[in-house]
Amino acid sequence: MASRSRSRKQTKTGSGTWRIVNGALLALFTVLSSIAIYQMYRYNFLAFRNLNLIYTALVIVVFLLAILLIVLKKAKILTSLILILFTLVSSLMLYGFTSTVNVTAKLNETASYSETQMSVVVPVDSSISDVSELTSLQAPTDADENNISSLINQIRTDKGLELTTEKTASYQESYENLMANKSQAMVLNSAYSSLLELSYPDYESTLKTIYTYTVTKQVNNEAKPADSNVFNIYISGIDTYGSISTVSRSDVNIIMTVNMNTHKILLTTTPRDSYVQIPNGGANQYDKLTHAGIYGVETSEQTLENLYGIDIDYYARINFTSFLTLIDLLGGVEVYNDQAFTSLHGNFDFPVGNVTLNSEQALGFVRERYSLQGGDNDRGKNQSKVIAAIINKLTSINSLSNLTSIVDGLQTSIQTNMPLEAIMSLANTQMSSGSQFEVTSQAVTGTGSTGQLTSYAMPTASLYMMQLDQSSVSTASHAIKDIMEGK
Template identity: 55%
Template sequence: MRKRKNHSKRSKLEYVNIALFILFALLAGLFLFTMYRYQILDFRYLNHLITGLTLALACLTVFLMVRRKARVFTAVVLVLALIANSIGMLAIKSVLDLSTSIQSTSTYSEYEMSVVVPVDSEITDVRQVTSLLAPTAIDQDNITALLENISQMKSVDLSTTPAASYSSAYQSLMAGEAQAMVLNGVFASLIESEDADFTNKVKKIYTFKMTKQVETAVEQVTGDVLNIYISGIDTYGPISSVSRSDVNIIMTVNQKTKKVLLTTTPRDAYVAIADGGQNQYDKLTHAGIYGVDASVHTLENLYGIDINYYARLNFTSFLKLIDMVGGITVYNDQEFTSLHGNYHFPVGEVHLNSEQALGYVRERYSLAGGDNDRGKNQEKVIAALIQKLSMPENLTNYQAIVQNLQDSIQTDMGIETIMKLVNAQLESNSQYTVTSQALVGSGRMDLPSYAMPTSQLYMMEINPDSLAQVKAAMQAVIAGE
């Protein structure tokens, strides 16, 4: 009787092991396929080592099951293998989810078009409007889309009176020269720069949210050199919202020589704005008004390079990564106190947490070189953060880093390219040499702005010698010198 019971237990355990092995084989196969498909752990032969161990484990368990030996040991091994593969799949899923998240909005930009009236106006419905100001010369496509939407939804065809800019339309509206005006939400920040109380003086009576396609990378770059445009914005809406770009950095990466060059172009640099800017001159930050494509093409034209990918960062949330890596250290070459946070930064090496870093990169009024020096400080912080993130020990924080990146970055760089960069870094186990440079020039108040033709704005006229030096340095890194 006891022999029969033992035989029955052995038979059941054999069936359990077969079931466990089938589950293990399926999960391991999925794990290995995904690992090779997206080049995950493709450094120091780690992917091949994992494959070898998996196959060896499979052969061992098959051998033991065929020989009907060590059934309990086999079951324990298969359960542990299932747990390990499950953890591995969860880790891979988090990486793939990050890639999907930061790429999900890379193909489009969001705009908000509105009709606004003075806050004390009795008009509450767009159908009551008979006088509408609109700067059609600088924003024709978006205004036309708004008017067509109003016609479709409200069955009213509005005619417009042309205005030189959104700023001049607002001034006319406040002067009582019209009942209402069209407002592209991107331009609201421009008006606020002239009237900080702008949002309290108008009210929206109609809003239309629209999306536009963004030109993204058609194929992933396979060479050793990449040019990546980093656009730093401070928007409280979705990362896909169109916004002026306060930070404009081109990161030139040469994976073969392990060199990274960060080139800052000040937001006030006076350049020909591509695409929606009609190649008319304006400050660089206004290129963001016409979408990230316009900023990319403007900088490509300025420096004579191809930009392979872009990354838009919500600077406020992106800098929270600094706390996750234990802070960063930068060399500060001039003493100042920041308006944001009232932090004091002495000359020399300073250790920054995320809030201090935000005050450090936002400050320009206390700096001798104004926006030029702010750009240099932004480079220092980004360079220090890149170096910290590239250290293998920070892989232990990958889940927290992934979660933060999902909310703060938008890019058209594919997972394969991202993993290639990560694998190359882990393979070499050496830090990149990160250097930085900034385009410089002289400030002027008499240069015309295409987006704000009626306003006198601070512009930075580019120094030709500085432009030549910046271009030469970029080409040197590209050439591997």
């Protein structure tokens, strides 16, 4: 009798323990699945082939089944196994969703501000070693007023020093005066360094930096396309070290026109040396397109909008040196090369025909212009070829299934104002169709000359610039609009 009583107590105790364990597992499963489902619908994850609906239905079925089995005290071990399995599945999905959200948030965050390194420099052999030894310096206050004022104010706050600013017309004039001993020191905006290098290749070795301050500016880059399936993306390619938010010239300027309805993409290249009207910091004066980048990516974007009479919905600013490592993640890309050449970077030989490129070879392929018959025009075409090859690889099923690792590899080399919802919408549409985009490209042309056109940023420099052929610009503009209209 006592033995039977003890047996019943043990059975009840065991049953109660299983109930507690399964109840805890059910609670954990419910919390993790709920968060995963929220993120899935919030950011459009798995919104193709009804996978989001299937996952939601599966979670509901598992939840109801677990409750039923717990209440009826049936299949206790099976209930535990089911809950453990689907808790792991939900955990993995939540980890993948959260990782992608965090990485994309970082891409968007760097697009919300720009950084400009402002310095006070003196001749390399100067006895001056600290900014407190100065009473005045030269700076182009009209051309770069806001950044220069921020630097002077910071010196005032940091050193308690009131410096007199002698106005010059440009950073080039400030540098020439400094080298001619007409001044003790000058302000230097790092974004203009590459411009000075055009006229003075060894200028860095002639200067000594005695004070540096990074000016951070908030940028309003809200993107609101009129049609989520048809839009323009401005691709700005820079080749610089340091933060992706650092203001610098834009060496690659491509408008990517996307029509998800027709599955067509058009890449429009505008040569970096194009002589165009630059708004904002460019004071609506004419200069090389690449110089628009020193006033911020939004100025480059607006310059191209004005040139082609279009709206640009998003932008992606890419550091080509690190971005091209994406090619290795994709297992290389194949492009057709229509003229044999040897690249200065890497000394790679590229024969005529289809060539397979890794990241280093691709960098040599997109950088080279001196060995090409058409110079910068042909370089722009090669850049479009590599971008088109990357797009084709990215839109393959295998690449999209590795989306998290790909996005992870991009976070230090790209900034964009395209939100995650829009990115996932593109991925979902592509996964649903399973077909590749038809990618075509075009480039505007013109007549190049050296020293015949005046640069607003470098007014006394003899620079190579290209006067664009207006009929070429008009043709390119119509082609962009045709793609957008589904023609």
